[in-house]
Amino acid sequence: MQYIALLRGINVGGQRMVKMSLLKAAFEAAGFNHVKTYINSGNVLFETPETKLAALVAVCDRLMTTTFGFSVRIAIVTAQALITAVAQAPNWWGTDPNSKHNLIVAIAPQTARSLSEQVGTSKPEYEQVAIFGQFIFWSAPIKTYGRTRWATVTESEAYQWLTIRNANTARKLARLAQSA
Structure with a gap:
């Protein structure tokens, strides 16, 4: 199933800087498929068989903490929504x-x-x-x-x-x- 992760508050005013290439790589390393990012505001399209949004948010939060050293709030929506x-x-x-x-x-x-x-x-x-x-x-x-x-x-x-x-x-x- 295809999802979109919308990360809150990254790359704003020089704070919580995240390179989209590294974000894409982190999502791929977490096991997500067909990962794409769009512009620097933290938009990630990805596919996964997981359907529980809370579980997806938890995985994404862990990858943010382990890869970038900080946690952010994340809205995950289905691409269809x-x-x-x-x-x-x-x-x-x-x-x-x-x-x-x-x-x-x-x-x-x-x-x-x-x-x-x-x-x-x-x-x-x-x-x-x-x-x-x-x-x-x-x-x-x-x-x-x-x-x-x-x-x-x-x-x-x-x-x-x-x-x-x-x-x-x-x-x-x-x-x-x-x-x-």
């Missing part, structure tokens, strides 16, 4: 060039719904939000971004339980998964 979510994305997501468009992914044991509740009711005058499975589609005009509920997520407890990819990255990961 991401492909389906991106195909079902709201019409407004990723279309306006004057807006930010993010895919927010819940990291277990949190869910997209629980994270959304923790962040609070969205402000429709400034942002658009839609939940699809463990994904949250979010868009906001750049000029009013700072007024949105999700712009302040970094100040909340919920922040440690999510990882964010922009619309371009999310779409590219879905395309890579489809072509595998």
Whole structure:
């Protein structure tokens, strides 16, 4: 089965630096097949017969600790879940060039719904939000971004339980998964 690991907080601001070639090699050494990485933000596509997401997260966390010397939170999604979510994305997501468009992914044991509740009711005058499975589609005009509920997520407890990819990255990961 094909999965995508979304590592939270690597290669950001010169912290927790991970070379993608080494990350790919670590996933292969852990027994995963058809491993691909995409850009430096910690996106790993891989295949394995294992179907328990918690077990996959544990293996990936161990490989991060043993290979790179630190642990990170990891969201693992099936490739099909991401492909389906991106195909079902709201019409407004990723279309306006004057807006930010993010895919927010819940990291277990949190869910997209629980994270959304923790962040609070969205402000429709400034942002658009839609939940699809463990994904949250979010868009906001750049000029009013700072007024949105999700712009302040970094100040909340919920922040440690999510990882964010922009619309371009999310779409590219879905395309890579489809072509595998």
